[in-house]
Amino acid sequence: xxxxxxxxLSATTNTLTSLTGRLLPKPRNHLQTLTTPISTATSSTSSSxxxxxxxxxVPALIPxxxxxxxxxxxxxxxxxAKRPPRPFPIPFNSPPAxxxxxxxxxxxxxxxxxxxASYLRGITNGDDAVVYARxxxxxxxxxxxxxxxxxxxxALWSRLMLHFFALEVEGAPGIVDPVHCLTKAxxxxxxxxxxxxxxxxxxxxxxxxxxxxxxxxxxxxxGDSRCWIxxxxxxxxxxxxxxxxxxxxxxxxxxxxxxxxxATDADVQSIELEDGDIVIMASDGLPxxxxxxxxxxxxxxxxxxxxxxxxxxxxxxxxxxxxxxxxESPYMERAVDEGLPVEGGKWDDISVLTAVYGKGRF
Numbered sequence: 416x417x418x419x420x421x422x423x424l425s426a427t428t429n430t431l432t433s434l435t436g437r438l439l440p441k442p443r444n445h446l447q448t449l450t451t452p453i454s455t456a457t458s459s460t461s462s463s464x465x466x467x468x469x470x471x472x473v474p475a476l477i478p479x480x481x482x483x484x485x486x487x488x489x490x491x492x493x494x495x496a497k498r499p500p501r502p503f504p505i506p507f508n509s510p511p512a513x514x515x516x517x518x519x520x521x522x523x524x525x526x527x528x529x530x531x532a533s534y535l536r537g538i539t540n541g542d543d544a545v546v547y548a549r550x551x552x553x554x555x556x557x558x559x560x561x562x563x564x565x566x567x568x569x570a571l572w573s574r575l576m577l578h579f580f581a582l583e584v585e586g587a588p589g590i591v592d593p594v595h596c597l598t599k600a601x602x603x604x605x606x607x608x609x610x611x612x613x614x615x616x617x618x619x620x621x622x623x624x625x626x627x628x629x630x631x632x633x634x635x636x637x638g639d640s641r642c643w644i645x646x647x648x649x650x651x652x653x654x655x656x657x658x659x660x661x662x663x664x665x666x667x668x669x670x671x672x673x674x675x676x677x678a679t680d681a682d683v684q685s686i687e688l689e690d691g692d693i694v695i696m697a698s699d700g701l702p703x704x705x706x707x708x709x710x711x712x713x714x715x716x717x718x719x720x721x722x723x724x725x726x727x728x729x730x731x732x733x734x735x736x737x738x739x740x741x742x743e744s745p746y747m748e749r750a751v752d753e754g755l756p757v758e759g760g761k762w763d764d765i766s767v768l769t770a771v772y773g774k775g776r777f
Contacts, residue, residue: 418560418619418665418672486630486690487549488770493726495700495734495765496541500570501562504614507535507571536581537574541764543698544573544620549775550591551584552768553577553624554640556698558668561618572604572618572670579603580624591626593635597677601669619670622677623656623696630688632772635681638666639699643707645714647691652711654686658702663753666699692772693718693725700765701729703746704736726769733767736760 502508537546542557555576557569579600584591608616621638634642639658646653659667659682667675688694693714701710713732717724736742737760750757 418558418668485774486688486772487775488547488552488627488694489722489773489775490547490549490552490768490770491722491726492538492545492547492766492768493723493730494538494540494543494545494767495730496543497762497764498541500539500541501568503571503574504568504612504616506612507575535574536578539570539574540766542569542573543700543764543766544570544577545766545768546577546581547768547770548581548585550627551581551593551625552694552696552770553580553622554696554698554766554768555623556621556638556640556700556764556766558619558621558670561671564617566615566617568608568616569618569620571608571616573620575604575607576600576620576622576669577624579607580622584626591628591633593624593626593633594677594681594683596626597622597624597635597637597681601677604670617671619668619673621666621668621699625694625696627688627772630772631685632688632694633683633685635677635683637675637677637681638668639702641697641699641702643695643710644686644688645693645695645711645718646689647693647718648689650715650718652707652714653692654684655707656682656684658699663749663755688772690773693722694768694770694772695725695729696768696770697729698764698766700737700761700763701733701767703761703763704733704744704765705729706745722769722771726767729767729769730765733760733765737762737765 537544537553542559542562544555544557546553555573557571557573559569561567561569580596583596583599587596608618621640623634623636623638623640623642625632625634625642632644634656636642636656637659639660641658642654642656643652644654645651659680661667667680669675669677695710709732710729713728714725717728736744740759742760744760746761747757747759
């Protein structure tokens with residue numbers, strides 16, 4: 416993906432706390448492990464599965480229910496990275512402070528995040544990142560062009576964006592607005608990478624995030640990551656987001672030198688979920704290699720599954736196209752429409768989250 420050529424940073428309008436305070440928040444509010452423990456480490460060179468419109472946004476302020484038994488997300492994911500993730504710089508690769516209780520450190524240590532500090536929410540996959548819980552999901556795709564610059568770090572930006580987004584959602588006092596949470600995460604990432612360390616780390620990232628309030632799922636999307644919601648009872652998608660691009664292969668993105676912001680550029684959609692609905696959220700490595708009807712076919716063939724099978728099948732199918740230099744792909748089709756001599760699939764990171772909506776304990 417390309418970086419938009421503009422020289423101005425979006426202004427930071429909120430007063431931000433220190434890096435330590437944002438990355439290591441108060442235990443009572445934020446220091447919670449992922450809701451589903453990760454059982455196996457993910458390889459950076461092969462796919463693996465773990466079970467665990469551009470318009471002004473007017474937030475729907477809906478209080479969250481806290482009942483013991485309610486409908487929640489049952490998430491899974493599958494990942495394929497085109498290359499190993501770049502190591503994170505200090506302080507983003509340091510362990511939690513020794514003052515934290517052993518039980519907390521032990522539970523966090525179960526999560527395989529060798530490329531970043533264990534207190535960072537989410538998982539890095541190449542330049543992508545994913546984060547999930549029983550009431551929110553997120554996928555971010557760091558723009559790889561930044562890796563060619565000495566101060567650029569695409570993977571750091573995607574991971575921090577989702578880390579801060581998760582903290583904002585978890586700390587929301589009964590009201591969850593994904594655009595507000597993404598806006599706070601955006602400013603916190605800017606602050607963490609430019610003002611809180613001795614080095615400035617540049618980057619941009621797309622972001623597709625969603626929050627669940629009752630049975631209402633609200634999605635905020637910036638860039639070319641996407642979300643689909645498959646309803647088995649209808650045998651079809653009941654919601655599909657679309658990509659946001661400045662021009663071909665240059666999506667809208669948050670970060671260094673980009674004019675895009677969540678408040679002005681997020682495409683927001685909401686839907687009332689039904690039992691058994693399957694949410695799919697993915698970086699562009701999936702829709703660049705599979706057409707929507709191919710994604711739908713995989714959903715139909717695995718409609719009775721609990722989620723992991725769909726994520727695994729989607730990544731496997733997308734990877735097959737990505738490595739085929741003579742295959743046909745949506746990315747090739749769009750490139751040809753632009754007059755570019757592109758053939759085959761798109762070699763890219765592929766990150767897929769799936770979440771089945773159904774009964775469970777919050």
